[in-house]
Amino acid sequence: MIKAVIQERILSILGVGLLSVLAGASYYSALKAEADFLHADTNSESPDFVATKMVVTSFEADGTAKSRTFSDRAISYEDGRMFAAMPVYVTINPKAPQTRARADRGTSKDGGASVFLEGNVVVTREADAERAAMRMTTPNAWVYPDEDRMRTAAPVRMKQGTDLTTGVGMKLDIVERTVQILKNVHTVSQSVVMNKEVQE
Incomplete structure (x- = not known):
């Protein structure tokens, strides 16, 4: 029991x-x-948003528009990565010549603080009272919108006025309106060539 x-x-x-x-x-x-x-x-491979025909405007501290970035298609991730197809970066300061940069692709890993452009990169700057219009081509370039500068370590080809300059590596200051070709610099002045042909 x-x-x-x-x-x-x-x-x-x-x-x-x-x-x-x-x-x-x-x-x-x-x-x-x-x-x-x-x-x-919340996977890092899941985008925050995907947009087509996107336009992003950056502003100065006083609220005035500083630049605009256009892209046919853009993908943004939570960790700060961004990808853009056919990006175009344009400065819009009315007191300075407009600078534009376009490429086949754009990539950023820090939320747009720096953007790596690659594929048929073309950088142009309008003429002002002191300098002729400039057009530069290169395979790739870094753009720093907040710092108003661009750079590349790749070969570059720059046409400014009657001068054609080629070299490797470049630094461009948008505010100071200066371009520095870093090495293997070769410049041909079309005006000198034309004068030589006339003399001959």
Whole structure:
């Protein structure tokens, strides 16, 4: 009799324990499923947004428009990565000659603080009272919108007025309106060539 009661109590305790284990396992499974869902929802490979024909305007501290960036298609991620197809960067300071940069592709890993342009990069600057219009081509270039500058370590070809300059590496200051070709610099002045041909 006593033995039967003991066995019954043991079975009862085991049953309660088994139910607790099953309940705990179910709760853990539910939490894990929710965590997996949230992780998938915020995965770094899931874009924050995808936009077509996008235009982004940057402003000075006083609220005046500084530059605009256009792209046929743009993808932005939560971790700061951005990708753009056919990006065009344009300065819009009415007191300075407009500078433009366009390319086949644009990439940023810091939310747009620096942008790497690649594929048929063309940089142009309007003429002003002191300098002729400039057009530069290069395979790739970095643009720093907040710092008003561009640079590249790739070969460049620059046409300014009657001068044609080629070299490797370039630094461009948008505010100072200066361009520095870093090495292997070769300049041919079309006016000198024309004068030479006339003399001959």
